[in-house]
Amino acid sequence: MPFFDVVKLILWKDVLAEVRSRETISSLFFFALNVILIFSFSFSVGQDVMLALMPGLIWVAFGFTSILGLGKSFLSETHNDCLAYLQIAPVPKGAIYLGKLCGNVLLMLVVEIVLYPLFMIFFNLNILVKIPSVLLISFLATVGLSALGTLFSILTVQLRSREVMFPLLLLPLSVPVFIGAVEATQGALGGEPYFAYRHWVELLFVFDMIITIASFWMFEYILDY
Amino acid sequence: MISQSLRGKLWKLNGAIGIVSGICIFIGLFLGLVVAPADYYQGEVFRIMYVHVPFAKAALLSYCTLFIGSCLYLWKKDLIVDNLCHASAGVGIFFTSIALITGSIWAKPTWNTWWTWDPRLVSFAILLLILIGYLMLRTFVDDRKREATYAAVLAIIGFVDLPIVYFSVEWWRTLHQPMSISTRGVSIAPGMLMPLIFMVIGISLLFSYMLMIRTQMLYLQHLLEAKQGGLLSEEVL
Numbered sequence: 424m425p426f427f428d429v430v431k432l433i434l435w436k437d438v439l440a441e442v443r444s445r446e447t448i449s450s451l452f453f454f455a456l457n458v459i460l461i462f463s464f465s466f467s468v469g470q471d472v473m474l475a476l477m478p479g480l481i482w483v484a485f486g487f488t489s490i491l492g493l494g495k496s497f498l499s500e501t502h503n504d505c506l507a508y509l510q511i512a513p514v515p516k517g518a519i520y521l522g523k524l525c526g527n528v529l530l531m532l533v534v535e536i537v538l539y540p541l542f543m544i545f546f547n548l549n550i551l552v553k554i555p556s557v558l559l560i561s562f563l564a565t566v567g568l569s570a571l572g573t574l575f576s577i578l579t580v581q582l583r584s585r586e587v588m589f590p591l592l593l594l595p596l597s598v599p600v601f602i603g604a605v606e607a608t609q610g611a612l613g614g615e616p617y618f619a620y621r622h623w624v625e626l627l628f629v630f631d632m633i634i635t636i637a638s639f640w641m642f643e644y645i646l647d648y
Numbered sequence: 649m650i651s652q653s654l655r656g657k658l659w660k661l662n663g664a665i666g667i668v669s670g671i672c673i674f675i676g677l678f679l680g681l682v683v684a685p686a687d688y689y690q691g692e693v694f695r696i697m698y699v700h701v702p703f704a705k706a707a708l709l710s711y712c713t714l715f716i717g718s719c720l721y722l723w724k725k726d727l728i729v730d731n732l733c734h735a736s737a738g739v740g741i742f743f744t745s746i747a748l749i750t751g752s753i754w755a756k757p758t759w760n761t762w763w764t765w766d767p768r769l770v771s772f773a774i775l776l777l778i779l780i781g782y783l784m785l786r787t788f789v790d791d792r793k794r795e796a797t798y799a800a801v802l803a804i805i806g807f808v809d810l811p812i813v814y815f816s817v818e819w820w821r822t823l824h825q826p827m828s829i830s831t832r833g834v835s836i837a838p839g840m841l842m843p844l845i846f847m848v849i850g851i852s853l854l855f856s857y858m859l860m861i862r863t864q865m866l867y868l869q870h871l872l873e874a875k876q877g878g879l880l881s882e883e884v885l
Contacts, residue, residue, distance in 0.1 A: 574805065578798050582788040591784065592802065595777035596809045598770075599816040606820065622819065630812050637808045641801045644722050 429514045433522025434529075440499065441530065447492060451534045455488045456541065463545045473546055478608035481542060482601055485561075486568070486594075488538075489531055493572025494589040496527050497580040506580070510646050520573060520642035524635070527569040528562075535561050548612070556611040563627035564604035567634060571597055574638040577645055603627040655728075659864065666857040672850030676702075680843030687840075696754045698843055702851035704747040704772070709855055710740030711775060714782075715807040718800035728867055730796035733803065735862035737782050739855060744776045767818040774813050778806040792870070 441448060462480050466473065500506045509519055539557070542548050550557055571593055579588045603626040610620025680698035687694035717733040720726070751769065752762045763769065782802055789795035 571805075574801075578785070578801065581794075582785075583790075584788050588781075588785060588788060592781050595774050595781065596806060598774060599809070599812045602816045602820050626812075626816055626819070630816075633808060633812065634805070637805055641804060644797055645801055 424514050426515050426518050429518035430522040430525065433519055434525045437523065437526035438529065441526075447495060448530060448533065451488050451492045451530070452537060454491055455484055455534060455538050458484045458487055459538070459541055459545055470547065474548075474612065475609075477542075477546060477548060477612060478605045480546075481608060482564070482604050484538070485531075485535055485564075486597075486601065488534060489565075489568045489572060490590045490593060492530060492534070493527055493569060493576055493593070494579070494586070496523060496573055496576045498576075501580060516643040516646045517639045519646070520639055523576075524566075524569055524573045527573055528565055531565045531569060532562065535565065550612065553611050553614075556617060557608065560604055560607045560611060560624060560627070563624060563631060564600050566631045567600040567603075567627055568593075568597055570631060570635040570638050571600075574641065574645075577642070599626065599630050603630065658860065662857060662860040665853050665860070669850050669853035669857055672846050672853060674850075676843045676846030676850050678843075679846060680840075684840050684843055685837075690758060693754060693757050694840075696750050698847045700747060700750040700754060701844060702847040703743050703750065705848055706851050706855040707740055707743040707747050707772070707775070709852060710736050710743055710859075711779075711807065711810075713859070714740060714803050718803040718807075721796060721800045722804075725793075727792070727796065727870070728863070730800070731866040731870065732859070732863045733796075733799065734783075734786065734866055735859050737779050737799075737803070739858045739862055741776065741779045741783070742858075743855065744772060744779065748772055748776065765817065765821055767814050767821065770817040771810060771814045775806075775810060778802075778810075782806070 462484065466476060466480070468476070497506070500509060512519075536558075539550060543550060575589055575592045579585045579592065582588055603623045607620045607623035607627065610623065676698060681695055684695070686692050713736040714733050717729050717736060721729045721733060748769075751772075755764065756762055782799060785802055786795050786799050789798055
């Protein structure tokens, strides 16, 4: 089967399963909503301070949500021995990784796009004029987090302490994503011109490329072990 | 891949490595703590460098060993290479922790803070977290070969990630606020350099000595487990 057909099929399967059950997306959404509420109770400060804290809050909320969402991405494959079938399927294994990655990026982006209006409401944040740059940063950071998350999800899915191991592996390695995303969002929300925070966007892009290629290559060893 | 006779020779050589390492560390410490003069600016505090720098270098050496070993394992699937990687991570945690702790002790009187967001400090802290995650991952996998493969993948991804962590932290600190503490670019006087060279050689040899002993221990442990389980085969030997 051609490479990109496999990617499309895996993506289609994940999207269809999610659209039918709506299990993951609803749990992610309500989890993130709770995080935002806790944040709004915890930080009762003035508007200026809030604006300075905002990028950090946004990305901590998205980071926690991604731990919940990405960690489960291969869990559905453990039912009915789906993982074993993926292992023996005569298709390029990297394509399975890319399909899963696209599915995860899509899922996380949908959650993030729904959450931005909530940030606007709860924190009186005006991002309407900065939507293109905010979306670009969100997309790049989500790809980076999902690239690592998808790989670690398959690494930890058959472990005894899956819930503990997944964040322990994901968080230290995703430090560049958080630094890049927070700094770029700070620049975008602060109304700085694009070239002032362009290097952070480039950092996110470079991280995405390197980690996706490395994980794509490593995935074969994990499934083929 | 590594034959029985070669392993035997390496094992015999290891005793000599240990002795040379001990002698180098003894000479290095004597020259560094007794003979070398106190630093003009830092006074006696600088002497912690003779422990800190060699341990930091050995920690990097351990991660390089881990990375090369992991690549080799994925290529050759030789379980003794996996033992080497496992040992390297364990010894690496010890060396990284010592480097971080001695660095902190040095930073308090010199920079007046235990911790600062310097790229090298953060990279080392992340390195420590990756190594701890690596060992934890290994304890949670039951199947021996799966454990080795997963661990190798994690080590390689971590190795690829570390330079990006370093550069992102460097940008983060330098572009937003001037670094309150610049890393020292001091050229060292020969009297102070000599003990450092001895210490670096001694601690690096100590690292290889510990690595070999730990590898041997892990190898024997797995051999014993395999024998007890009645799974002894050519592959395990």
